[in-house]
Amino acid sequence: MLLKRYADALEDGDTIHAVIKGSAVNNDGADKVGFTAPSPRGQAAVIAEALAVGEVDPSTISYVETHGTATRVGDSIEVEALEEALSGAAPGSCLLGALKPVIGHTDTAAGASALIKVLLALKHETLPPVPDFREADPAIDFESSVCRVNAGATAWPRTPGSPRRAGISAFSIGGTNAHVVVEEPPVAPAGRRKATPGPLVLPLSAATPAALNTLTNRLADAFDGTDLDPADAATTLSLGRVELGFRRHVIVEPRAHAAEALRASSTKAAVHAAGGEDVVFVFPGQGSQFPGMGSDLYRDxxxxxxxxxxxxxxxxxxxGIDLRQFLTVETTDDNDDLTRQLARTDLTQPALFTVEYATVMALQDLGIIPTVLLGHSIGEFAAAVASGIFELGDAITAVAARGSLMASTAAGATAVVRCTEDDVRSALTGTGACVAAVNGPRQVVVSGTTNDIATVVERLREDNxxxxxxxxxxxxxSPLVDEVVRPFDDVIRALGLRTPRIPMICTSTATMLDAATATDTGTWSTQLRTTVRFADSVAVVDRTHPDAVWVEVGPGTALGSLVRSCGVDTDVVATVGRPESAWPAGTAGADLAGRxxxxxxxxxxxxxxGSGRRVPLPTYPFERQRHRIGRSNHMPTASATDPVALTRAERPETGTEFVAPRSGLEDAVAETVAEALGLERLGAHDDLFAFGGDSVTATAVAARLSEAYPVTVTLADVMASPATPSGIAERLTSLLTDAVENMSEEEVAQMLSVLADPA
Structure with missing residues (x-):
């Protein structure tokens, strides 16, 4: 049960179950004849004050959830106080109910339990009866009273212009009295709501994959059984649920029936979310490009x-060309010519930069701000813009020049080798080839002249x-690009370089860029020549940002695979897929947000x-398990150090002959009742109430038996005649017998061992 300011609840679109109009607390302890004696004056005063605080006309109270002790003195005084507080209302206009006959005494939870009961009555538009009520106390004149006992289930429907109102009383034995006046929740405003544009994301999470599947199917059932609006479900799941470790997202159209999509998703594996709050952006380099990269994001x-x-x-x-002709095609059919053109370095690098920068903008639009940035070769320029080192216009100038200059270098070759860097370097001996990149513990890129690379490849293949x-x-x-380092440095010198706003790692050195290094033109002009130490850079980031979410900001998934190969134990979120794997039109952005x-x-x-409301949805499917302490034929007893054991009294003489329990179950029940009474022992025929017990004691016995056995033992089961260990054991046996068909073989065997006569 959650209390919230009414204005805030309305503004936040919460589901309101009722409105507390007024409340009051007083204490009439000094006004009473005895500590336990109730006072009509104090009770009437607290009810009147609560009505006054809420500016509620007493005649509009149609129901009161009473304290309801079921004692002659207590009930008559409570009705007397209500008569005074509600004077002026029509006779019989206020129905009385009580929760204690249903669940017994709940001590400090009595008022909250009563409030929950009233909330449910408002929701179901029905006032539940007082159970087992047959006739009123003759000392109470209900014939002329404002109040009458609600003896049967009574309809409590909404009436336009006349909101349903109820009072709830809770009185302490020491003289503290409390009363709350509640009113039915406001009716949701009618009229058409603004439609949510585009697809919706239903985010679902749970503590285990099994619970996630159950939750998903429950939500599907809710769509089947009601007119639940997908927009309302999306809003409620997004704003009104705790985010747990195992997750999935389901995309639905605003007016579509979502049940089918939910059930289909429940057959797919859950995603285990990263535990940290950091986000790492990794930017791929040349070789990841393809026609149509990002076309679905461009569309949606x-x-x-x-x-x-x-x-x-x-x-x-x-x-000299519009890059959109490569980036907006939505199919890979007949794209050979585009593929050949896009392979030109002077076009590849601008195209990659464009896609990566645009992806950063899309992610920022979703509220995803990186903690650290890491780029591979040309990918470092988009990372530098995201970091704030380059302005967009300066970065475009630098990338265009870099691509043009590198395209002007002499022809050469590049190869990927599956082995360690040390193994590769031994194969480079005597050639002009070099290590261009170390992408993982066993993935190294070598580059050089065509002849040098042919020699290196031959040596490596001979070594298997x-x-x-x-x-x-x-x-x-490689050394083949040495000739363009100085011209490129001249280009960089004409641009403005700034201190990073977001930390960025330099993959040439596998260290974080500080202000001096980031603004040094040599950092950017020589990075096209130096070895890309991607694996070392990933290790640095993983060490300083463990449990981070890694996002591949650019086309494909190759870089994500490299990150995993470097020992990062998480899946890397891909952002830019191929056109043939794109989601249906309109869903690319929603899918990215969900992933x-x-x-x-x-x-x-x-x-x-979207623009939905917060509405009631299926609650969390807790995976409840019964944990029972094994035993042979009796309940575990208190230890010698247990205060209960140390303070138990001898069985008093009441005139009832002591008869030892005749079975393991009787013995267990007798021990439970004796413990609740604070006695050393009880006989099979010793009555709980004759030995000083009351409804509170009986409630404790019912709770302990329910914990010990695979059935629910109610207060009525304990209090029914005879309320003896023998009688309670007989009723418990009946409950256990009825439950056998739902037990496992182990539970049945354990139950039989408890029920068996130890003799």
């Missing part, structure tokens, strides 16, 4: 499309190493919530 995500447009328009006069030649005619990060959330990132919930 305005922030991405606007960024692509900005870059394409600024690159066009520098490279796996080698793959890459489809490129340039030798990046980021599943990985553990915190996208802006407005990307999920």
């Amino acid at each position: 995500v305005p922030a991405y499309a606007a960024a692509v447009d900005r870059c394409a328009e600024r690159f066009a006069p520098l490279i 190493r796996s080698v793959t030649l890459l489809p490129t005619d340039r030798a990046f990060h 980021l959330w599943c990985a553990g990132a915190q996208p802006d919930h407005t990307s999920f919530a």
Whole structure:
């Protein structure tokens, strides 16, 4: 039960179960004849004060949930106080109910339990009866009273212009009296709501994969059984649920029936979200490009499309072509010509930069801000813009020049080798080839002249190493690009370099860029020549940002695979897929937001919530397990150091002959009742109430038996005649017998061992 300011609840769109109009507390202890004696004056005063605080006309109270002790003195005084506080109301207009006959005394939880009962009565528009009520106390004149006992289930429907109101009383034995006046919740405003544009994301999470599947199917059932609006479900799941470790997201259309999509998703594996709050952006380099990369984001995500447009328009006069002809195609069919053109270094690098920068803009639009940035080769320039080192226009100038200069270098070759860096270096001896990149513990890229690389490949294959030649005619990060380092440095010198706002690692050195290094032109002009120490850089980031969410900011998934190969124990979120794997039109942005959330990132919930309301949804499917302490034929007894054991009294003489329990079950029940009474022992025929027990004692016995046996023992089971260990054991046996068909074989065997006569 959650209390919240009414205005705040309305503003937040919460589901309101009732409104507390007024409340009051007083103490009439000094006004009473005895400590336990109730006072009609104090009770009437607290009810009147609560009505006055809420500015409620007493005649509008149609129900009161009473303290209801079921004692002659207590009940008559409570009705007397209500008569005084509600004077002026029509006779019989206020129904009385009581929760104690249902669940017994709950001590400090009595008032809260009563309030929950009233909330449920308002929801179901029915006032439940007082159980087992047959006739009223003759000392109470209900014939002329404002009040009458609610003897049967009574309809309590809404009436336009006349809100249902109820009072709830709770009185302490020492003289503290409390009363609350509640009113039915406001009716949700009618009229059409603004439709949520585009697809919706239903984010679901649980503590275990099994619970997640159950939750998913329960929500599907809710869509089947009601007119639940997907927009309302998306809003409630986004804003009204704790985010747990195992997650999935389901994309649905605003007016679509979501049950089918939910059930289909429950057959797929859950995603285990990262435990930390950090987000790492990794930017791929050359070789990851393909025609149509990001076309679905361009189609569906305005922030991405606007960024692509900005870059394409600024690159066009520098490279002589509009990059959008490569980036907006939505199919890979008949794209051979585009693929060949995009393989040109002078076009590849601007295209990759454009896609990566636009992806950063899309992620920022979702509220995803990186903690640290890491770029691979050309990917470092998009990372530098995200960090704040380059302005966009300066970065475009630098990337266009870099691509053009590198395209002008002599032809060469590049190969990927599956082995350690040390193994590769021994094969380079006597050649001009070099290590261009160390991407993982056993993945090294070598580059150089065509002849040098042919020699290196031959040596490695003779040593049974796996080698793959890459489809490129340039030798990046090799001596063949030395000639363009100085011209490129001249370009960088004409640009503005700034101190990083977001930490960024330099993959040439595998160290974080400080202000001096970030603003040194040599950092950016020589990085096209130096070895890319990607594996070392990943290790640094993983060490300083454990449990981070890793996001591949650019086309494909190759870089994510490299991150995993470096020992990072998490899946890397891919952002830019191929056109043939794209989601249906309109869903790319929603899917990206959902996948980021599943990985553990915190996208802006407005990307999920749409314009829906918060509504009641199926609650969490707790995976309850019964944990029982094994025993042979009796309940575990208190230890010698247990205060209860040390203070138990001898069985008093009451005139009842002591008869020892005749079975293991009787013995266990007798021990439980004796412990609740604070006695050393009880006989099979000793009555609980004759030995000083009351309804509170009986409630404790029922609770302890329910914990010890695989059935629910109620207060009525304990208090029924005879309330002796023998009688209670007989009723417990009946409950256990009825439950056998739902027990496991082990539970049945254990139960039989308890029931068996130890003799």
